[in-house]
Amino acid sequence: MSSVIPRLDKQTEKKLLSLFEEHTKFSLLYKGSLHGFSVSEIGRKSINQGYIMIVGYLEDDVIMGGCTSQWLRDRNTTFQDEKAFYFSIEKSKVTKDPVESFTTEYDAINFENGLKFHRSKKSSSKLFVTRLDSFEEEEKVLQELEVYRVEDLGDLLDSPWRELCWNEEMRDQLKNSIINYKPPLNLVSKTKVLLVGPVGAGKSSFISSVGSVFHGWVALRAMVGTAAQSFTNMFRSYNTKSSQGGEQSPLVLCDIMGLGEEDLPGVKVNDVLQAVKGHVPEGYKFDSSQAISSDTSGYVSSPSITNKITCVAFVIDARKVQTYPDDIQEGLKELRLKIRDLGVPQVALLTHIDEVCHAVDKDVSRVYLSRHVQDKVTAAGNLLGLPASCIVPVKNYSSELELDCSTDILILKALELILRYADLFYEDYDFFKAIQ
Ligand SMILES: Nc1nc2c(ncn2[C@@H]2O[C@H](COP(=O)(O)OP(=O)(O)OP(=O)(O)O)[C@@H](O)[C@H]2O)c(=O)[nH]1
Ligand SMILES: [Mg+2]
Known part of the structure; x- marks a missing residue:
């Protein structure tokens, strides 16, 4: 979008910047006269782009718009957004008012009780805006409509909250230490996590990403x-190998x-605990209507230390960490306590x-300069009741074609943390064996 000239002039931009408390920058995502005056196109261009600001240009230099403080995840969506607002600029007067929620639909974008951007029967090739805060509700044609991503320049801290080297030397050093890892007990050939x-x-993406880092391609x-x-x-279970057919680490x-959440089937707390204790056979297909028990085919009734899990890594989605439903929150807390009683160390990714x-x-x-990631790590700590030092941010490979050194380093740092905690399992093994 860098070659597209925005309609927003410096003076108006200054007025709009004054609506934000934080030090902010705007980046153009959509321009009606270029991309077509279509609500669905606005949605398409705005999804997963961060906070968005819609700026509608009317006759006589009047401007009306609105801003969200949450990301759009879907084209048709409604969300509560306490920090969202709508605004108008008329002559030199600038107004800003809060809205409670924000909705995008097939043919309308709605800043609830404030403004609505929409199509109209009057013309299918144009977009209109209607103020919802006046009795008249008169629709006015837009001469131009632009959507900007609102970038908070305060996203990044001046100094990192954790220090880390981001060079290839660091990556190779971490890779070697993981491949050469040996569990502290000589008798143990595998460390299961x-x-x-x-x-x-x-969860699966993390395993897949670890494989990518060691294979050298995504x-x-x-x-x-x-x-x-x-x-x-x-x-x-997945082994960790230095390359296809290469040296194998004891890490599995x-x-x-x-x-599962609400009505969706998922693994039950009991079944997770059975896996932690080493009773679940390889390839076991989970059945949410049938708990794993000694009657389960292939049930490992006397698991050896190599069958047992030595560290549980909780995997939490940073996007959802503050909004997981109650049943997920309770399930995670129950697991934390029950796994603690088994003497198995726990970390979170x-x-x-x-x-x-x-x-x-x-x-x-x-990542360690990001205020948002730092906040999410704190939120994950609250969700799980885990200290922040046991939680590491990770970016899994998902749509990339090539490896990235910094992404690899984060994945390897997560493995390093897991292995440090797995070692504690062996230290406390005799104690927990005696009390179980
Ligand atoms: N952008 C991004 N996408 C991710 C990341 N991790 C996972 N994904 C994507 O999220 C989706 C779900 O990932 P999975 O690894 O299958 O999740 P899972 O926890 O194994 O899920 P279930 O097996 O369904 O319980 C996939 O489309 C992944 O590509 C990440 O760090 N960043
Ligand atoms: Mg999975």
């Missing part, structure tokens, strides 16, 4: 995907079905960080 979390959080595994319910439906990552901060989306090495 279980990934647990809500449906779609990125290899999205078949178990990654989205579906109405958990895409992963079985228990499966185990994938299971996601925790915060995924989808590229989707909560644009600066990070552009460059993953900014």
